Amino acid sequence: MRHVVPQVTRPETKPLTEPVLLILTSLAGQPRHGYALLKDIEGLSGGRVRLSTGTLFGALRRLLEDGWIERFEQEDTSRQKQAYRLTAAGRKQLQLELDRMKQLTRAGFARLRASEAV
Amino acid sequence: MKQAYKFLLLLYPRGHRDQFAEEMTSVFEEARNERHYQGWTWYVRFSFAEITGLIAGATGCWFGKRPTPEAAIANGPESTLPQELVEAQRRVDWNIAGMVQAIANHQYERARIHSDEERQARENLRLLQKKYGITG
Numbered sequence: 001m002r003h004v005v006p007q008v009t010r011p012e013t014k015p016l017t018e019p020v021l022l023i024l025t026s027l028a029g030q031p032r033h034g035y036a037l038l039k040d041i042e043g044l045s046g047g048r049v050r051l052s053t054g055t056l057f058g059a060l061r062r063l064l065e066d067g068w069i070e071r072f073e074q075e076d077t078s079r080q081k082q083a084y085r086l087t088a089a090g091r092k093q094l095q096l097e098l099d100r101m102k103q104l105t106r107a108g109f110a111r112l113r114a115s116e117a118v
Numbered sequence: 119m120k121q122a123y124k125f126l127l128l129l130y131p132r133g134h135r136d137q138f139a140e141e142m143t144s145v146f147e148e149a150r151n152e153r154h155y156q157g158w159t160w161y162v163r164f165s166f167a168e169i170t171g172l173i174a175g176a177t178g179c180w181f182g183k184r185p186t187p188e189a190a191i192a193n194g195p196e197s198t199l200p201q202e203l204v205e206a207q208r209r210v211d212w213n214i215a216g217m218v219q220a221i222a223n224h225q226y227e228r229a230r231i232h233s234d235e236e237r238q239a240r241e242n243l244r245l246l247q248k249k250y251g252i253t254g
Contacts, residue, residue, distance in 0.1 A: 034141055034142075035148040038145065051171075052171025052175075053146045053171060054168070056145070057138045057175065058174075061134060061137070061138065081144065
């Protein structure tokens with residue numbers, strides 16, 4: 001029996017979770033398979049974040065369903081080593097999130113400077 | 119540990135398993151093999167993180183924000199499905215949910231019973247799908 005799951009779209013302004021943000025950032029550079037993603041995310045976060053496979057593939061499944069990433073056929077692609085890459089929609093979501101964070105960072109620093117000046 | 123990992127993958131919905139189980143096992147093994155020399159404390163931390171990650175991931179799959187299979191059945195065009203087919207699917211879902219809960223509470227014997235019942239329920243569902251000419 002095939003379950004019919006209605007497409008659920010996320011509001012564009014909703015902040016991304018940290019694993020999702022890290023996955024999208026990692027894939028922004030180049031397509032990667034699961035283990036390469038884990039390693040790159042660990043490096044991106046300065047060793048602070050090491051995703052478990054359960055967290056990683058849960059996030060990958062949702063991103064595939066949302067159409068933010070897609071499977072990428074490589075010569076050595078097997079069921080055990082699928083590569084993923086960002087779609088145009090995923091790139092746009094990452095850009096929106098980074099813009100939001102940039103805006104927040106600016107506001108935060110501005111308030112810190114203002115409070116130090118007092 | 120690999121056997122335990124594969125057992126815990128049974129907590130996930132079948133669709134997720136079909137799509138990711140082999141890949142998840144492969145990534146898990148790569149991660150484990152690369153750093154096994156870091157000692158048993160690392161291995162314990164790694165194993166704990168993987169087990170909790172799998173339980174959380176499976177729970178998210180079943181009870182996350184996405185519509186549940188039951189809701190999808192109730193809301194979708196399949197709401198016209200024969201009642202016994204809907205019940206059979208519910209039986210499968212109920213046993214998997216029970217398995218997730220039992221493992222989260224470290225009740226492994228109960229989890230095994232749910233696992234056995236889930237297999238029977240899934241077989242029953244398969245036979246009903248065949249009876250009604252529905253492909254899984």
